[in-house]
Structure formats: C-alpha cells, structure tokens
Amino acid sequence: MGQGGLIMGWTDERVTLLRKLWAEGLSASQIAKQLGGVTRNAVIGKVHRLGLAGRATPSRPAKRPVRTARPRVMGPSVPRLRMPSTMPTVVIPDLEPLKFEDGKAANVLTLNESMCKFPIGDPTDPDFAFCGRGSSGGPYCSDHARLAYQPSQARKRRTAGAPDELRRMLRLAAM
16 A cells, blocks of 8 residues: 555556656655655665666765864863762772682582672683682672672762762863
8 A cells, every 4th residue: 555545556657757766866765755655665665676776876965074173272270179089998808719628619510509609810710710708698708799899980979079069060160
C-alpha cells in the first residue's frame, strides 16, 4: 500500500522519471516527493531492481566549513581554590595471599563463598592468587573492601571543599 491507502504502480512514465531524477543526483527522499504516492524505501527498492547504481553527482549534504578555533582572550585570572584534603587516605597493608596447609594460595578452583576474592599479582604469573582471607559480608575481606570501595574523586572534592554555590560562582567568574 502506498501513502494514504493509494497504490501507485510503477508505470513506464514514472520509471523514466525515476531514472532521470536518479541520474541527476537527487536523493531517494527527493525523488519520492516528486513522484508522489511512493516512499523513500520504495524508490530505493526500485532503483536496486533496475540496477541504477551509478549517479552523475552523489546526493550528499554540502560539507560545512571547518571552524577555526577562536583565540582565547586571557583576562585577569581568578586564583584557584585549593581544596583542603580532609578526606583520610586509605592505607591498606600489603597483604600476601593466605596460604593453605599444603602451602598453596587460593585460586579460582579453591575459592568459596566465605573467602576474599581480591586478586593479588599478575593474572599471567604462575604465582597469581586471591587473598583467601575471610570475607566481611561481601566478596572481600575488610582490608580489601576499604581499598575496593573508595568514594569517587568527584564526591571527595564535593564534600572536602567549598560549598557548591561558591564553586559555581568562581567558575562563572573565570569565564
């Protein structure tokens, strides 16, 4: 069915007009509008069935001119607000993997639900292992959980420094 319930066939006149418009480089959408009663997809299908691959000029939008970067006007600068580092730095002891009675460390095959699954070492190294200590309600022991679950840097900055309103005003003043 065509648009609006009309069935518009491909008469010889319409095919001739399609060939002419396609050769002129019009897009399938433009041809569909000129023909009326057919969709862009119908035009594309007919073009392929007729084998009309080549065009005189490809229908591409004109290239936009490349914008050159404007030189930045440097005015008096606003001193940067130094954020006090009130957030404590997480210090985790360098933990060796827990060794079993046989002297081997936890690996993928020996890990269970209650063991810390924090990887230690390079996975391609034969000595690669997992922590293996008791986990604290999650996948890691308490030491590795503190290391793995640190607040994001943005949240640290937001809570450690000036109020958001002051920071926003300073940013606007610098523009």
